[in-house]
Amino acid sequence: MKTLLAQLAKFGVVGVIATVIDFGVMNLLHYGLHLDILIANTAGFIISLVFNYAASMKFVFEHRDGMSRTREFTIFLILSVIGLLLNDGIVLILNKGVALEANIAKIAATALVMIYNFVTRKIFLDGTGA
Template identity: 30%
Template sequence: MTKTGAHRRPSLFQRLRGVSGEVLQFAIVGLGGIAVNFGVSNAVLHATHWAPVRCSVIGTIVAIVANYIGYRYWVYRDSDAASRRREITLFLVFSAIGLLIENGTVWFTTYSLAMTGTLAYNGSKVIGTGIATLFRFFSYRTWVFKTMPELAEPTVVAQAERILADQPVQQYSNS
């Protein structure tokens, strides 16, 4: 039994090519978030001399807020916003898990390995941020910012455009 063109699943290369723009946008927002995270956490650490994990958590929280704005209004602007409360709740849940991953490495480095210098602090943040970023990317795109289904049939697209333009829709028959 052969599959028709309309029911064929895209190849792995096609799927990866389709997600490359999303990955690039996610990376740009993420790099901005990393700059905010490291800037805020290091500023708080050196200005207050508080515990490293506390300063790291503060930086991560500020970055989460900045990243949400970037993801919601740029990367995933076409996502289904019908349930914004659900989206924000899931975003915060997965961000909190990412926060634990990221700051767990800072805690481990500081309290288990007894490495307390600026290099050790930032190195542990780099490792934790990298692991947390992978987790966040897959969780955000899978559960938080669900995209609207794309319409593949040209006649369906044409009918949808006529509906949106408030024009009468003609019925098409296959005969």
């Protein structure tokens, strides 16, 4: 149980940094450059994804024996694309459908996708077992 709690704490730290990157890019592009929210949100998500992969696989999850780094990254990428679709869908519905401010919509999307990310990465990528 302590190992899982330590892993969750590391996941949280990596997640906070990735979230700052994600929000920073989204706000710069949406409010600074006046790009559409969907484009800005997607760009922020993708840039933070690169950081998140490197940090998650170095500090949070252990490399699974017998899995190549190429396969590991491919699984991470597939799970992340699903996460991106969930994130974009939630932001789009809340921002354009319900008229919530972009950052409020992004907070809701981030919270929901964070749960999805931890669970799916733990199942598919972690070499320590469930």
